[in-house]
Amino acid sequence: MTIHTELPQVAGQKPATVHPLWLRLTHWLNALAVLIMVTSGWQIYNASPLFDFDFPRSITLGGWLGGAIQWHFAGMWLFGFNGLFYLLMNIFTGRMKQKFWPLTPRGIFNDLRAALRGKLQHNDLRHYNMVQRAAYVFVMFDGIVLVLSGLVVWKSVQFPLLRELMGGFDTARYVHFLAMASLVGFVVLHLVMVALVPKTLIAMIRGR
Amino acid sequence: MKNIIKKSIVQIFSTSDSEAIVQEAKKQIIRELDAPSRRLFLQRGLTLGGIAMLTGCDISDNASVETALGKISGFNDRVQGWLFGSTRLAPVYPESMMTRPFPFNAFYAEDDAPEVDGLAYRLKIAGLALDKREWSLPALYKMAQVSQVTRHICVEGWSAIGKWGGVPFGDFLRLIGADLSAEYVSFKCADEYYTSIDMATALHPQTLLALTYDGEILPRKYGFPMKLRMPTKLGYKNPKHIEVIEITNKFTGGYWEDQGYNWFGGS
Numbered sequence: 001m002t003i004h005t006e007l008p009q010v011a012g013q014k015p016a017t018v019h020p021l022w023l024r025l026t027h028w029l030n031a032l033a034v035l036i037m038v039t040s041g042w043q044i045y046n047a048s049p050l051f052d053f054d055f056p057r058s059i060t061l062g063g064w065l066g067g068a069i070q071w072h073f074a075g076m077w078l079f080g081f082n083g084l085f086y087l088l089m090n091i092f093t094g095r096m097k098q099k100f101w102p103l104t105p106r107g108i109f110n111d112l113r114a115a116l117r118g119k120l121q122h123n124d125l126r127h128y129n130m131v132q133r134a135a136y137v138f139v140m141f142d143g144i145v146l147v148l149s150g151l152v153v154w155k156s157v158q159f160p161l162l163r164e165l166m167g168g169f170d171t172a173r174y175v176h177f178l179a180m181a182s183l184v185g186f187v188v189l190h191l192v193m194v195a196l197v198p199k200t201l202i203a204m205i206r207g208r
Numbered sequence: 209m210k211n212i213i214k215k216s217i218v219q220i221f222s223t224s225d226s227e228a229i230v231q232e233a234k235k236q237i238i239r240e241l242d243a244p245s246r247r248l249f250l251q252r253g254l255t256l257g258g259i260a261m262l263t264g265c266d267i268s269d270n271a272s273v274e275t276a277l278g279k280i281s282g283f284n285d286r287v288q289g290w291l292f293g294s295t296r297l298a299p300v301y302p303e304s305m306m307t308r309p310f311p312f313n314a315f316y317a318e319d320d321a322p323e324v325d326g327l328a329y330r331l332k333i334a335g336l337a338l339d340k341r342e343w344s345l346p347a348l349y350k351m352a353q354v355s356q357v358t359r360h361i362c363v364e365g366w367s368a369i370g371k372w373g374g375v376p377f378g379d380f381l382r383l384i385g386a387d388l389s390a391e392y393v394s395f396k397c398a399d400e401y402y403t404s405i406d407m408a409t410a411l412h413p414q415t416l417l418a419l420t421y422d423g424e425i426l427p428r429k430y431g432f433p434m435k436l437r438m439p440t441k442l443g444y445k446n447p448k449h450i451e452v453i454e455i456t457n458k459f460t461g462g463y464w465e466d467q468g469y470n471w472f473g474g475s
Contacts, residue, residue, distance in 0.1 A: 066467055
């Protein structure tokens with residue numbers, strides 16, 4: 001007896017997997033970690049703002065400084081280890097090279113121009129155009145900067161080399177803030193793109 | 209305090225009832241600790257309900273969320289103890305980089321800082337030490353003093369550079385024959401503040417029993433007659449107006465720590 005799938009696929013051929021399971025898991029765990037880290041981080045920022053504004057209390061997590069710090073220092077393990085696992089899997093499965101290489105300034109420019117003219121296609125979800133590659137590589141780098149600057153803010157005495165690389169304790173706070181702002185900027189853009197091409201969301205949930 | 213309540217309750221009620229009453233009493237005590245803050249803590253915890261549904265955990269039970277976060281905070285204490293370098297020094301700065309005026313910071317207004325009578329003052333030693341004699345201020349001033357310009361980092365994120373002088377705390381602990389293998393050193397202060405630190409930090413070469421600020425006798429606002437100054441810990445771990453130093457293996461927490469701040473509080 002044969003079991004028929006509901007999708008009209010070519011006989012005997014399974015639909016191609018866009019995202020392997022480990023990638024989808026790390027993606028959604030990362031989404032949760034980012035939500036916890038950003039909203040609790042805003043509350044911590046409010047305790048001693050770097051700029052002439054603070055974040056509305058209603059969108060912050062933790063209720064008060066102590067609670068926000070508890071959330072932040074719990075979420076950091078998820079963010080850090082999930083991110084590390086993602087990066088290592090990308091490198092060792094060859095996905096990093098396969099998906100994000102080559103990446104050239106010229107290519108980014110061409111694809112960006114095409115995108116702005118509405119001529120950039122995203123029919124094959126397994127293939128990332130140059131703008132996507134640049135954005136994903138950037139956000140990986142940004143995540144690393146977030147973790148490293150966060151380590152300096154958390155333990156500036158215990159990580160002297162990192163502290164000097166970040167320009168000292170006070171500068172590390174600015175680096176941490178700017179890296180957060182970049183991440184939030186990426187998330188906004190990322191969500192707009194998902195809204196424009198909804199099948200990418202299905203693929204990130206089902207894998208196909 | 210909780211133990212006293214528990215004992216007295218056990219005397220009055222049967223064992224089965226007493227457990228429930230102790231639980232209720234504990235809740236009352238916790239509620240009294242900065243009630244508005246704690247309410248907000250729970251309230252904001254609830255807003256995370258949406259996320260929780262994605263993960264399938266029940267986050268609506270706020271007590272268990274708080275317990276879980278508290279456990280992770282304990283885990284972070286252990287990680288920080290492990291990361292701590294007992295000889296790794298905090299950066300020192302030239303006096304020209306000092307923050308002027310150095311900010312006042314406490315859980316009360318500057319005018320409410322305790323006024324300690326320097327003549328009547330006696331530092332008390334308790335717990336695991338051979339010599340528990342009380343110390344007068346002149347006796348403390350006579351000890352060999354050092355000074356250092358270091359950065360005070362507040363849990364809120366701001367920082368300020370100041371110059372503290374006094375007796376290296378490790379020297380003081382050795383002098384009074386403290387059990388250096390004890391786990392904690394805890395402090396009771398004239399402003400009702402209390403905190404405790406790990407022995408490794410107590411013995412760190414930059415940990416000072418600070419008696420002066422910027423070359424002058426420690427002003428009231430910065431903790432007269434004495435504070436513990438640790439550049440390897442956040443501000444709230446640095447107790448001011450110290451009256452009692454206890455060397456102990458018993459975990460005694462701290463004023464802010466009991467409300468949720470991380471106990472190790474290292475920088």
